[in-house]
Amino acid sequence: MIRSRRKLIVSGIAAAAGASGLAAAARLAQKYGLIPPDHGGIYGPGETLTYATQRLLTRHSLAREFSRSQISPRPFPDELAPLTEDFKRLQARGFADWRLSIDGMVHQPASFSIADLKSYPSRSHITELACEEGWSYIAEWIGVPLSHVLHLVGVHPQARYVVYVSMEPDTWDSIDMADALHPQTFLCYGMNGSELPIAHGGPLRMRVPRQIGYKNKKFITRLTVTDNLKRFGKGLGCDACEAGYAWYTGI
Amino acid sequence: MAIFGPEAKIVVFGSGRLPADRLAASRVPTAPVTKPAPRHSALVRVTHWITTLCFFALLLSGIELLISHPRFYWGETGNVLTKPLFQLPIPSSRRLVPTGYGYVLPDQNGWSRALHFEAAWVVVLTGLLYVISSLLTRHFRKDLVPCKADIPWRKLLASFTKPLRLQRPSAAETSSYNGLQRLTYLFVIFVLFPLVVWSGLAMSLGFASAFPWSVTLLGGRQSARTIHFFVSLALVLFLFVHILMVCLAGFWSRTLAMITGRIGTAKERT
Numbered sequence: 001m002i003r004s005r006r007k008l009i010v011s012g013i014a015a016a017a018g019a020s021g022l023a024a025a026a027r028l029a030q031k032y033g034l035i036p037p038d039h040g041g042i043y044g045p046g047e048t049l050t051y052a053t054q055r056l057l058t059r060h061s062l063a064r065e066f067s068r069s070q071i072s073p074r075p076f077p078d079e080l081a082p083l084t085e086d087f088k089r090l091q092a093r094g095f096a097d098w099r100l101s102i103d104g105m106v107h108q109p110a111s112f113s114i115a116d117l118k119s120y121p122s123r124s125h126i127t128e129l130a131c132e133e134g135w136s137y138i139a140e141w142i143g144v145p146l147s148h149v150l151h152l153v154g155v156h157p158q159a160r161y162v163v164y165v166s167m168e169p170d171t172w173d174s175i176d177m178a179d180a181l182h183p184q185t186f187l188c189y190g191m192n193g194s195e196l197p198i199a200h201g202g203p204l205r206m207r208v209p210r211q212i213g214y215k216n217k218k219f220i221t222r223l224t225v226t227d228n229l230k231r232f233g234k235g236l237g238c239d240a241c242e243a244g245y246a247w248y249t250g251i
Numbered sequence: 252m253a254i255f256g257p258e259a260k261i262v263v264f265g266s267g268r269l270p271a272d273r274l275a276a277s278r279v280p281t282a283p284v285t286k287p288a289p290r291h292s293a294l295v296r297v298t299h300w301i302t303t304l305c306f307f308a309l310l311l312s313g314i315e316l317l318i319s320h321p322r323f324y325w326g327e328t329g330n331v332l333t334k335p336l337f338q339l340p341i342p343s344s345r346r347l348v349p350t351g352y353g354y355v356l357p358d359q360n361g362w363s364r365a366l367h368f369e370a371a372w373v374v375v376l377t378g379l380l381y382v383i384s385s386l387l388t389r390h391f392r393k394d395l396v397p398c399k400a401d402i403p404w405r406k407l408l409a410s411f412t413k414p415l416r417l418q419r420p421s422a423a424e425t426s427s428y429n430g431l432q433r434l435t436y437l438f439v440i441f442v443l444f445p446l447v448v449w450s451g452l453a454m455s456l457g458f459a460s461a462f463p464w465s466v467t468l469l470g471g472r473q474s475a476r477t478i479h480f481f482v483s484l485a486l487v488l489f490l491f492v493h494i495l496m497v498c499l500a501g502f503w504s505r506t507l508a509m510i511t512g513r514i515g516t517a518k519e520r521t
Contacts, residue, residue: 003341054457061460076330135330234439244361250457
């Protein structure tokens, strides 16, 4: 009897310690940006574990790069929704009027033409684009690092995410600052030595090589820097999240 | 008594080397101890059923993910514009995958990916708990590492053909595993399970950025995916044989042993 009471007290203390430990861990995780916006629901714990672990492991790691000889001869662009009339109008003028606007938590909201973006230091990497379905290809991606453009407009220190919006209807996504400031994250306007083909999202696509294909949105026209994703769509961080897909896709 | 013949011989041959607990185990039918140790420890039972649950979640979501691209490749890259190593003759949930079927299945990849990764987390943590605590309690040494007397080819072959002839296991096998079972469990725990986790993680772009060798050693991203598929197949094969053997040995007595820890009565066994 005494033994079982002692056992009960010990397990009670252990449970209380465990619960408060978990609460403290959750607060710390929130503080260090280890909780993804889609942390709710039955799959929330899995999403959070993956995101937190990968953020601790990969904050500064680089996506694998390949040699020129490994570039896929026929990169598969995947299905493309019919182009909108607005897009066709811009296309007819060679995308001379294409603008990328940046707003939100920045010192100087601005907008850039493709020519502006091309005038900034150009970078390239040969990386693999991998779709969540399982297929992949390797290409050379040419663009301006997103961090360069963010530095030009001046990001507020409390900024946590960059939301990017596509010209395709209801198509948007977001990444955290670790990915936004990552040296391999590009506003991408070229591929395999030439212009970015329309099938691959030309004139401008987001290239996040440490995440799955669908985070690499095509036809980017707007960036919004924010500290809170709640105000965007259903607050889950991306359009695909509203169809049950994960926000963080480093896995 | 004829059934006990070979078992009795082993005891005689190996008596100098057999650990005491296994000797005791082989005597259980004739000399019951007043307070027997459970057939399976509480840790083995809990981790077994958590793993079972995760296995089915991973299998279901894995098949669902596979349907979106039932083609496999070798090397770093592969897509519908490249020649596959092989393609499964099933319909797909993506319109651009050439399958020969006139219809496209609905896309279920959102929750399938979420379930796959969440179940993977639980099963990996459970597996770590099982392996670490089993090392501490010497579970592997006591229950799974075969004795020398257990692993001559003739004996292993006998363990293999006996169930094929639909012969029930001997009484001694109620409280302990035979050599073939021991080797199979060790193979699943220390080869197949780590390999399926490794090949799965190699497909994670984030993980691969931190540990690029994890992909290179497997021969590339698409090779990792193909290996993941075949190791999963091997695990499913193990599951089938495992369930078949449980049925042959007495489904309820063995299942109850894995739930309550106690071995069924002699009546249940026969």
